[in-house]
Amino acid sequence: MPGGGADRQRRRVGIVDVAAAAGVSRQTVSNVLNGRDEYYSAATYEKVTSAMQALGYQPNRAAQTLRSRRTTQIGYHIFGEQLDRAQGFTLHFLQSLVKAASDVDHQVLVFTHRRDDPLGVFKDLVARQAVDAIIVSESTVEDERARFLADSRIPFACFGRLAPDLPQHWVDVDNTAGMREVVDVLVAEGHQRFAYLGADGDQYWKLDRLDGVVRRLAHHGVRLPKASVFRGPDQGIRRRARQLLTGKNPPSAIVTGSDAVAAVVVNVAHSLGLRVGTDVAITGFDGGALGLVTEPTLTSARIPVERISRELVTRCLRQVEHGRDDEPGLLLPTELVRGGSA
Amino acid sequence: MPGGGADRQRRRVGIVDVAAAAGVSRQTVSNVLNGRDEYYSAATYEKVTSAMQALGYQPNRAAQTLRSRRTTQIGYHIFGEQLDRAQGFTLHFLQSLVKAASDVDHQVLVFTHRRDDPLGVFKDLVARQAVDAIIVSESTVEDERARFLADSRIPFACFGRLAPDLPQHWVDVDNTAGMREVVDVLVAEGHQRFAYLGADGDQYWKLDRLDGVVRRLAHHGVRLPKASVFRGPDQGIRRRARQLLTGKNPPSAIVTGSDAVAAVVVNVAHSLGLRVGTDVAITGFDGGALGLVTEPTLTSARIPVERISRELVTRCLRQVEHGRDDEPGLLLPTELVRGGSA
DNA sequence: GATCGTCCATGGAACGTTCAATGTGACGGA
């Protein structure tokens, strides 16, 4: 093999190349890389970083992970079936999660469960060192995924409050308080005849929202008749909204459990020739993009998605770093968005 | 240190432990793991797999990646701004992508670009060995991301057709053909007065859909007056739909550019007291979940999301394995979904 | 009986990084 084209397959530039170029040792480069500033002087920092720049060095994550046992990846569990109207919200949340993770130099790995072994993936991902921690959304109070993760001592955080006997690694929205604000606004504007429409399903947050409305109205001394409350699928919502608005003594304000439901109700009201915001007030819950494309825009309780993502990521990292996290669960307030619909 | 609690920090079970338990060498275990069946007998396969089972062995991905230079991860680029109605579709697509990837033992890493350096992330992910390949959706014909990836010799695949001078690593939907089918159905049912409503934006697929409608109607000898064509934002759609339906000589069929637009138009029609599917036909494009929650369900051209995801992943893996892929771009037909709206 | 090919299996080295321990020179106090 004489006369060979030497650099037929050039080696990737690694930490040793940087070390050589900067005239220091491997470990020093590593220290600079990991910001252990008590171990190097300002002068060496300069030498090392400029050598990195010159060589176009990028640390190899596989090697870092192998040695340090940290992946800088967070798993996000996404349901395979989620085909309802919550899609807009879910995507928005995912986007903000990716953003929040990248702000602390982490990536998001999206995964679904296998049908035959719903919980297996969770453990596999960690065992095989694909992720450091897992974020679960739409968790229930007695979430089996959370329980499994806790039992397996896998760092995790849930979007959705957890039962007291579970580790309190959760962040959630104060649905009751959010509805309280919404009701207060409506009452302040003089509304007296209310109705509530929401999606079906027994998720606690759906129940909480209704509950918040009921309680707050009671507090104001306003009656919410049984017949004016309905939770069901989209078609049912549509039918019931029409029924309510065309019946005798129709509600002047319809509070709904989500922006998606509100959008449907707004359309029904339009179809009846009613001016939304004037003839009838309609409110939503979410405060996402959907509320901006309806006409008029929705008055709603905005869920602080960005903050939630940040907090979830923080909770994960604390567990990864300290092996535990004693921070209690976090209940975040919503922010009232005043649109034209109320 | 006598009398020590020996297993205070037990070593993770690795390939050597399996080898020892099975009475074979490391490499043999590795061969079994990677399915190199020409290198081991059925008997050793048995021994090895049962040893793995017994020890609960999970291969360490970091080590595998480091040595083999393969991550079994695919990057998916997601826009930070995507706040329009396409959210439902995007999430659906992501789900199917995760599924398609996991069918070939790969994971999906979701990432966004940094505002200051939109293309940097693409290269970084590959250089740092976070992903093997990248999937780009909503690509334009002259997509700069695609060009960058091609120049950087990074394996990739686009959802959206690419210019001929770019590598043809793309899969797309035949929008024109899809609309052809839709129009054919409407014409067959005797419709003569048409209108077209679609979202604004100059993405080629939006133009293609309109184009498909125009051409096919011409083919049938049906006129589509300029005044009956409109592309614009949601509010504009709503206004124009009302205008069309209440004007003199209203269209009997409204073709729309997407299920999202169709849903809006359906609502407008409802609001005017029209029976959708009887008084006026309305069609969509996507065939996703949205078309099922409207009432009546939408007649639409279904985009074969699952197939698209599979093909995209396949294209990526071919490039990763062979260093290249000469397969041409793939234009997939839609599938006509007959709902009650037409 | 030497040679070859096939089948299965093995051990050394390497992937690129961080951990853990050790070294060095300067400085100050006893």
Place this chain on the structure above:
DNA sequence: TCCGTCACATTGAACGTTCCATGGACGATC
């Protein structure tokens, strides 16, 4: 002079796997 301390820098080993070259057994062929 000796020792301890501090600030900075270095070296050997390890992480857990796959690549690569080689080895032995066995049967077939010359």
